[in-house]
Structure formats: structure tokens, C-alpha cells
Amino acid sequence: MTTHKILVLPGDGIGPEITAEALKVLNAFSSNTRSFTLRTELIGGCSIDAHGTPVTDAVIQAALDSDAVLFASVGGPKWDGVRRGLEGPEGGLLQLRKAMNVYGNLRPCISPCKAVTREFSPFKEEVVEGVEYLVLRENCGGAYFGKKVEEKDYAMDEWGYSAPEVTRIARLAAYLALHHKSPTFSNNPLPIISLDKANVLASSRLWRRVVTETITTEFPQLKLTHQLADSASLLMATKPRVLNGVLLADNTFGDMLSDQAGSIVGSLGVLPSASLSGVPGEDGKEGLKGLYEPTHGSAP
Template sequence: MASQNLLLLPGDGIGQEIMLEVKKVIAWYNAKGGMSFETDEGLVGGSAYDAHGKAISEEDMAKAMACDAVIFGAVGGPKWDDVPYDVRPEAGLLRLRKDMELFANLRPAICYPALADASSLKRDVIEGLDILIVRELTGGVYFGEPKEIIDLGNGQKRGIDTQVYDTYEIERISGVAFELARTRRNKVTSMEKRNVMKSGVLWNEVVSQTHQNGYQDVELEHMLADAGGMQLVRWPKQFDVIVTDNLFGDMLSDVAAMLTGSLGMLPSASLGAPDGVTGKRKAMYEPVHGSAPDIAGTGAANPIAMIASFSMALRYSFEEVAAADLLDKAIAAVLDKGLRTKDIASEGQATVSTSEMGDAIVAELDALSA
């Protein structure tokens, strides 16, 4: 098969460690999975700031624009708390999303059977959980203008962030949600705050119209985002696909992550629109968790979300569904055997290191493909 080009951006903190485990998986697919991935590596976040004085260099940004998929670790840490706002580590991630036009963020929350007791919720509430949050990623309050702090005098300041959405942005993200729902349980829940936000009123109207125009076969319900957060911890299995804006998607997906037992279990895919010639999408895959500087270098990080993010790359960028299914099964098999990193271990349960978890998943790939 033709080689696929991956750009690896480990970032900061545990991003460096979990990326090592993804490299093991990529090497396995190259050697035994009948695939050909060529990898390049760059800097992003605090590591890029240390090297270049900015959160991502123009050279690495160009690589990201040209590759078939970006595999991203995590950025940030207290070391860079005092750097200028526009070159803070997170600015590199935001630029990648914006310049690559990665408007659709897919965040699955799946409760592996072996981890049903790792959640803070009761087993019957989360056992068998399989939901997908579709978050709009390039609009809303994170990118709206004006965005500034104004000195009002007399020791007073005003911070301004602007929530902005245009019709087309809501149409395209809701279209993605409806299309994905058709491959699942055929239900979409749209979440916004139309009771207090004009952008929420527009969101509700456009999602409803998009549904009416082409997706009437999919069940659609609307829910206020704060009520949605409550329902996620009350009875999450009522949901199939949740579509929401950038800000609420950020918060609600973190809530969903804890349903699965740990942020270390939640992968994500950020996708652009198919181009008009090849049909390929620009894409970036990353775990939902952060750089966790408190455990960086200790070997305690859970690499599963990072490895599962690569599984999403196999599925969405390369259409290698069987290969993605194999990797998902390998992760489940390791958990079924009782291997746990610290974040998903029960009290008194033995734990394995980041590297040992990665090795175990590769060993399961061997066993399952034998």
C-alpha cells in the first residue's frame, strides 16, 4: 500500500511519554499489520516556545498542513505560566485547529466492561456506555472577536470574550453529527443555552432546519447545556450523539471522560471538510487529557487515550476499519486481563507503568492477529 505520512507532535509533560507508546503501535502496523506509515516529528507548546519563542514554528505548521494526519500529545505546564498570552503553549494547539480548519471534534466516551467499577458512578449507570460528543472546534467563544482585557481606570479592568457563530458553521457540524448518528443508534441531542444566549437561539434554529432539510430519519432532541451536564451524570446511556458548540463541548466532554473512569481513557479526532479533489480531510488526533506535569517523568501516565486516538486515525483518516477494530480489541483485552495504570486502578490493585501498558497492547495485537 502507499505510505501514509504522520506528523507526531508529542508536546509537553506526559505527551512525550505517551507518544513513545504510539510509536510502538505504529511500528507494529508497519511490521505486521500490512501498512506503511512514515513519521516525522515536531515541536508544539512549551517545548516549541523554548526552542523557537512561539508555540509552533512555521516549519512544523507547514508539515502539519501537508501530512495525512497529525498525532498530537499534550501541551502546557507551570513552567510557561508567565509567557506572553499569544505564545502560550495552548496557542499552538489553537493555531493547528484554526489553520487546518478542523471544525469537527469527535470525542467518544466508551465504558470498557472491565472498567465499570473505575467510574465514580454506579455500575448500572455506566456499564455499556457508548456515546459520542461532536464538538464544534473552530468557532465560538475561543475564536470570537473582540477578545481583550480593557483598562477602565480606577483600578478596574474588563475582560471580553465574544461568542460568535454563523449559520454555515452550525450547519456543517450538525451535519457531521447526523451522519455519524446514522452509523450508530440514530439519535442526536443538540445542546446549547438558547434561554440566555442569542448564539444558542441561532444554534437551535439551524440544527432544527438542518435536520428538517436532510436528516428526518434521525431522531433529534434539544437540551439546554447545563441540563445536559446534569443528565450526563444522572443517566448517560440516554444519549447517542451529542452535538454542541466549542465551549460547552469542551466542558461536557470532560464530564463524559470521567464517566469512563479517567481522562486517560478518552481519545479524540479533529476533522476538517473533505477537499474537492481527493476527498481527504485534514485531521489531528489527540487524547482529551492534558500534559499532567505532576506525573510527567514518573512512568505513571495512562497511554490508552493516546493509543485509542491513533485507532481513530486508522478509522477516519485511512478508512482502515478492521485495523482500528483490532487495536480497540487489543486495548479491551489488556483491560480484561486486569492491567491497570494508576489512574484506573482500584484501591490496593497492582499497577503497570506507561511503557508496560504500551507493551501489553502490542502483545495483544500479536495474539489477536496470530
């Protein structure tokens, strides 16, 4: 019997409600050879109310000691204007991601069936039919974790990346491109489309250079193209199939464009998200810690 330790973090708003349903699915996978040990803790606004902090050291340690974390959502109007940044409800999730080093955030989006498209999607069926994205967002660097300055008349967010941070996310993109089998691509490797703003941002120029070096040197069999993030947003709204493949982006652009991808199916509420701490099988790793959640927020 293999027992998996799962840390459950329902969080705020709609979080507890959807967590209850997710646990029904998880329990359905229990068997004579596999079981789950669940530990439920607070995060986000409810943790601020109870402990004065969006995530406690004990919860972070519990996450590190678990095989996986099942997270729902944080935040809501109750805490708006009271605490922001790492001290606000969302800061609990950011701190958890950083502590777990789950740097690769995978957010898939596949065009729904025609009935769902007609009911929920703002797009015509023929526009979104055949869309298949694997959005891979760098999850532990960039503007969300950089130095902050917030004064009355001036504010600043440091948006920086190191070459090793970009290299590791590029390698994870390559793994996904090689191992995700899809009829859309005749079971061939997926193309990688790297999104940036290399025309204006220094961090994006480093991003583009390191992604290019990593893929062309280590994975020459893969197709890599670069796309400015703002024009990618336009393509997603007008010719979404053009972007089919692995969409590789930094923290900020990945956050925005994966949310925009929700419009294809009509709601962020049905899109999943997995944050991984490495490349499966790399350096002999048999298992990886992961943080699993819906893409949507707390829906206050």
C-alpha cells in the same frame, strides 16, 4: 505500497512518554502494502522555549502537507502566567486546528467493563452500564477563537458563530448518526442531541435554529432533540444513559461536557479524540486530514 505521512507532535509534560507508546501501536499497522513516514516537531511550551512561539509556520505547513497529525499535549506550570491565549502553549494547538480547518472534534465515550468501573469510575456499575456517547464538538469557532479584550478591570471573549459553521458541523453529526453502528441502538441510526444555551445566548439561538433546519431538511430520518447544556451536565451525572447518541455542541460546551464524560470511565486519560476537516465522502473526498490526540492534558 501506500505511504502515509504523519506529523508527530509530542508536546509537553507527559506528551513525549505517551507518544512513544502510541507510535508502537502505529508501527504495528505497517504491512507490505502500508507504511508510515514520521516527522517529529515541537509544539506548545517546548516550542516557546526553542522558537519563542507555541507553533512555528514551518510546523503548520508540515501539518498541512501531512496525511494526519498525531498530537499529545501542551502546557504546564512552567509557562503559567507567562503567556496565555494564542501566545501561550495551548495557543499552538488552537492555531493548528484553525490552520487545518479540523472543525469537527469527535470524542467518544463508552461505558467500561465492570472491572474497570469498580476500580476507577466514581459511578455505580448499574448507573453507567450501557452509556454510549459520540460527543461532537465544533472545534474552530466560538469563544475560543473570537475577539479578545483583556484589560486590568475588564475582559471580554466574543462568542460568535456563522450559519455555515453550524451547518457543516450539523452535517457531520448526521453522518456519524447514520454510519456509527451500535448494538445499543440495534444498529439503527443514533439520535442527535444538540446542546446549547438558547434561553440566554444569541449564538445558541442561531445554533439551535440552523441545526434544526439542517437535520430536518436534509436528514428527516434522524431523531433530533435539543437540550440545555447545563441540564445536560446534570443528566450526565445522574442519568447518563438518557444522553446516549451523538452529543452535538459548540466549542465551549463540547469541551466541558466531553471532559465530564471522562468521569464515567474514571479518567480522561483513556478517552480518544479525533478532529476532522470534513464529512467523509462529501464532494467526492476519499480522504480527510485529521488531528488525533488523547482527550487529557499534559498532566504536569
